[in-house]
Structures are given as structure tokens and as C-alpha cells.
Amino acid sequence: MMSFSAFLFIFKSLNISLMHMCRFVFSILFFAISVCSYANMSSPWIKGSITSEAYSSKDIDIIKENIHIKLIDLYKAEFKVVYTVKSDRQGLQIPLVFDTMTDDANDGSFNVWVDNVEIPVFNIPSTYDDLHALQWIDSLDSHLRYSQDDIPNLIGLKYFEVDLPKGVHTIRVEYIAAADIYLGNSIKEFSFKYNLEPARYWRSFKDLHVIVDVSILDGLAEVDLLDKTEFTGVKEWHFSELPQNIITISYVPNVSWLARFLVALSPTGLAIILTLAFIALHVYLVLRYRGKNPLKKISPIVIVGSILVPFIYCCLFIFAYDFVDWVIGDSASGRHGYLFFVFFIYPIFVIFYMAIIWFVDKCKKSKLGI
Numbered sequence: 001m002m003s004f005s006a007f008l009f010i011f012k013s014l015n016i017s018l019m020h021m022c023r024f025v026f027s028i029l030f031f032a033i034s035v036c037s038y039a040n041m042s043s044p045w046i047k048g049s050i051t052s053e054a055y056s057s058k059d060i061d062i063i064k065e066n067i068h069i070k071l072i073d074l075y076k077a078e079f080k081v082v083y084t085v086k087s088d089r090q091g092l093q094i095p096l097v098f099d100t101m102t103d104d105a106n107d108g109s110f111n112v113w114v115d116n117v118e119i120p121v122f123n124i125p126s127t128y129d130d131l132h133a134l135q136w137i138d139s140l141d142s143h144l145r146y147s148q149d150d151i152p153n154l155i156g157l158k159y160f161e162v163d164l165p166k167g168v169h170t171i172r173v174e175y176i177a178a179a180d181i182y183l184g185n186s187i188k189e190f191s192f193k194y195n196l197e198p199a200r201y202w203r204s205f206k207d208l209h210v211i212v213d214v215s216i217l218d219g220l221a222e223v224d225l226l227d228k229t230e231f232t233g234v235k236e237w238h239f240s241e242l243p244q245n246i247i248t249i250s251y252v253p254n255v256s257w258l259a260r261f262l263v264a265l266s267p268t269g270l271a272i273i274l275t276l277a278f279i280a281l282h283v284y285l286v287l288r289y290r291g292k293n294p295l296k297k298i299s300p301i302v303i304v305g306s307i308l309v310p311f312i313y314c315c316l317f318i319f320a321y322d323f324v325d326w327v328i329g330d331s332a333s334g335r336h337g338y339l340f341f342v343f344f345i346y347p348i349f350v351i352f353y354m355a356i357i358w359f360v361d362k363c364k365k366s367k368l369g370i
Helices: 004-013 018-040 138-144 197-201 257-265 267-292 300-331 339-367
Strands: 060-071 076-087 091-093 096-099 110-114 117-119 157-159 162-164 167-178 180-182 189-195 208-213 221-223 229-231 234-239 246-251
Touching: 060 189, 257 267, 257 300, 267 300, 267 339, 300 339
Parallel strands: 060 208
Antiparallel strands: 060 076, 076 167, 091 162, 096 157, 110 117, 110 167, 180 189, 189 246, 208 234, 221 229, 221 246
16 A cells, blocks of 8 residues: 555655645545535425415305315325305306416316316416406405506416305315425425415305315324324314414324334444444454464454455445335435445544554453563
């Protein structure tokens, strides 16, 4: 191996001072650490669908509302929202406007029925020409802050027109929502959020019935309505006033006992435990070699093992994450950053480990009276 003095000779022959050499080395290390830090600072969230209450017109009373949320699988949920409304006027009107937070064309996944008759749903253009056309929808007006000078942002708003007679009617809305996925832990964490806040601007609000069906899950789900509640199967809530602005349903998939054990142990802990077995083997070989060769000045077992064992640890550190992900299965987050950067501190591992093993070898040599 090339000695440190040889490195100095090369740098001197290139007219590079020790200070410049140190600056060069630290610059490379700083760049590597910066790239690693940037990778680990990426967002751990995969955003799903944003679901919300409708915006109601000034001529509509919301007598009753039923929100039925049913998990289809880990990633999707079916929302069925039924509004029982009372209309004060007769004729063609837009009784409700929905905010889906996307400007995609209606793909058939968002559907509306009025008195059990399906109604076509349209997107409001993001640059709507007539600023006053929807101004009579009071909750929408409060939300978007209409004025004579500003063009409101209408991206994601869906509406329907219907010739609505005076009296009580049922408006049913059905759509499929995608879950938010948090990848900051070893196992994916899923959640759905439903925004109740637009209902605060309705002309009236009398009764709210919420049903959450998580029967498809093997484990528990949590809903933060008033208090956080863990449950399985189906759970219902009744309110005569809005309980809060956001309803959040969250859950973590149920995994095997082995996966739970490995997550608790952590991939780093698993790598350390496996490496301890190699360290024990190395120490045994060092002691056995010294016992058979007490007069040898340098032990090749110390040198070779001091290079191999830290290398094995770095490899185990990387592959332990893949192994734990494999045990977890489809529910593994798979978000680990650039693990191979552990090799940047491999030389430090070698120096530290070699010092310890050399000390063990020296103690054995002293015990033999050499």
C-alpha cells in the first residue's frame, strides 16, 4: 500500500502544498455530505386526493348530510356524500359547487345524482369571464374573495346545473379518492383528509352523520373526530354542528411479527448484530494465530480482518434495508436515501477497528510473555 509520505511526495512534485491538499480533500467530503443531505431532505409525502365539502348557494338550506367513507384498498377510498337540501326558489340553478383541486377533465370518477337522477358534471374554466355568474353562491364567494378587479382561481371547481323545484331534494355525490402516503418510516402510513370548513359558510347547517368503513384492513384505523379514536370495522358519528375543520382517517398496514421485530430492531441494528458475529470470529482467529505464532512481529490476520470486517459492515448496512423491506413486503416505504455513502467513512472504520484488534493482539502477546 502507498504510504502517506508517498502521497506527500506526489503532491509536492505537483507543487501542491499540504494546506491545498487538505482543502481539496475536505471539499470532496463536504460535497458528498451535501448531496447525501439533500437526498434525505426530499419530501416523505406522496400527496393523494383533496376532498372537501361543497359550496352551497344562498337559496339552499342543508337539512341533513351523510358522509360515508369506505376503504377499497390501502390506497383508495370511496366517498359517498348525501345532502338533503331545501330549495327556496324554482328554476335552473347551480345548487352546489365542488372543489376537487385539479383542472383535469371529468373522467367519470366524480358523479352527482339529484333525486336519484344522474346529472352531468362540468369543470368551471380556470379563467372564468363572468365574475358575477357564481357570486350568488355565498360560501364560494367567501372562499375565493370575489371582487370587481380580481379574476378568481377556479381550478378544480366542478358544478352541475339542474331545474330544481322548490322544496326538499336529495343530492348524492360519489367519487374515488387516493390516500396521502407518508414514507418517513419503514412502513407506509396512509391517511385521508376531508375538509368540512366550507360548511361554515352555508346558509344553514343542521345535522351531520359520518360513517367510516375500514373493514378491509387487518389492523386498526384512527379517526380524529373530536378525539382520536382507534377502531376496526365500521364506526359512526352524529353531530348537530361542525365538530372541526378537517376529518383525518389514518392507518398503518398490519405486517408480520418478523417485520415488526426487524422494524423495532432497525436495519442498522441488524447490520451491527451480524457484524458482531464476524468480529467474534476475527478475534478468535487473531488469538489463535498469535498463540501458534507468538514471535511474529506483524499478524496478517489483524491486517486482513481489519480491512474485511468494516467492509462487511458497510455491505450489511446497505443490504439490511433491502432485506427489511423484503420482509415487510408491499407496505415497505423504501425511502432510505443514498446508503452507499457509508463507504465514505469506511477508512475511519478501518482505522478505529484496526486499533482495537491490534490492542487485542498486543494483550495476547503480552500474556504469552513476548
